[in-house]
Amino acid sequence: MGKQVTEMLKGILEGIVLALLSGRPMYGYEITAWLREQGFSDIAEGTVYALLIRIEQRGLVDVEKVSSEKGPPRKVYSLNAQGQEYLEEFWRTWSFLAERLEQLHQGGK
Amino acid sequence: MGKQVTEMLKGILEGIVLALLSGRPMYGYEITAWLREQGFSDIAEGTVYALLIRIEQRGLVDVEKVSSEKGPPRKVYSLNAQGQEYLEEFWRTWSFLAERLEQLHQGGK
DNA sequence: TTCACTATTCAGCGATACTATGTACTAGTA
DNA sequence: TACTAGTACATAGTATCGCTGAATAGTGAA
Numbered sequence: 001m002g003k004q005v006t007e008m009l010k011g012i013l014e015g016i017v018l019a020l021l022s023g024r025p026m027y028g029y030e031i032t033a034w035l036r037e038q039g040f041s042d043i044a045e046g047t048v049y050a051l052l053i054r055i056e057q058r059g060l061v062d063v064e065k066v067s068s069e070k071g072p073p074r075k076v077y078s079l080n081a082q083g084q085e086y087l088e089e090f091w092r093t094w095s096f097l098a099e100r101l102e103q104l105h106q107g108g109k
Numbered sequence: 110m111g112k113q114v115t116e117m118l119k120g121i122l123e124g125i126v127l128a129l130l131s132g133r134p135m136y137g138y139e140i141t142a143w144l145r146e147q148g149f150s151d152i153a154e155g156t157v158y159a160l161l162i163r164i165e166q167r168g169l170v171d172v173e174k175v176s177s178e179k180g181p182p183r184k185v186y187s188l189n190a191q192g193q194e195y196l197e198e199f200w201r202t203w204s205f206l207a208e209r210l211e212q213l214h215q216g217g218k
Numbered sequence: 219t220t221c222a223c224t225a226t227t228c229a230g231c232g233a234t235a236c237t238a239t240g241t242a243c244t245a246g247t248a
Numbered sequence: 249t250a251c252t253a254g255t256a257c258a259t260a261g262t263a264t265c266g267c268t269g270a271a272t273a274g275t276g277a278a
Contacts, residue, residue: 004202007120010234019213029256070244071255093113104128138225179275180224
């Protein structure tokens with residue numbers, strides 16, 4: 001991926017992670033792995049952990065420490081009510097953007 | 110619009126402006142007005158001008174000064190070959206993101 | 219002359235992703 | 249034992265980009 005993605009991801013990566021957590025609780029390493037599988041090959045581990053700490057401090061997720069069979073204990077994040085609300089707001093904003101962009105893309109041909 | 114948009118616009122606003130310019134040459138004030146009409150009510154004027162200067166310095170657009178009937182002369186921007194190429198790259202990146210997000214949005218219901 | 223509209227510019231700030239590390243635990247293997 | 253790989257989290261420093269708020273400047277109407 002080029003460096004265009006880096007800027008485009010700002011604000012969006014957060015939505016992606018929240019959307020993931022709305023499906024089921026997950027921990028950082030797992031989220032990073034999922035992202036890489038999906039083609040977000042350049043996302044640094046540090047980025048995900050920093051993001052998780054941010055959304056935790058903003059009270060969008062609940063955290064639980066769960067010991068792992070192999071390695072240090074995992075911090076499992078789950079979306080709480082406030083996070084759910086924030087996620088819905090994210091989708092509204094995203095839809096707004098996606099609509100405008102779609103129009104531009106069509107019109108530009 | 111909430112402040113979520115602020116972050117989400119990063120990198121995307123640039124694509125929007127380039128897409129606009131691929132349609133026809135435009136100047137800053139005109140672009141700002143268009144954005145407001147489209148519902149991007151919170152985009153500050155300064156933001157657009159700063160963006161235009163950036164893409165000019167990166168050689169994605171050509172600039173021509175055109176005197177206006179009412180007010181200071183306009184700086185009319187038009188997309189050049191390099192800008193066109195960059196825009197295509199933008200659309201590829203956008204499509205990648207939009208696809209992933211769409212899947213998440215569907216799956217999350 | 220005052221206001222409103224057109225038109226551009228800039229300094230300072232905040233948020234976010236990246237780079238590049240460092241820490242720590244477990245299991246396999248030579 | 250020592251080494252390696254995989255799992256798992258954390259953080260300091262940097263760059264980019266959009267916003268805030270203000271300044272500058274030209275035109276026409278009240």
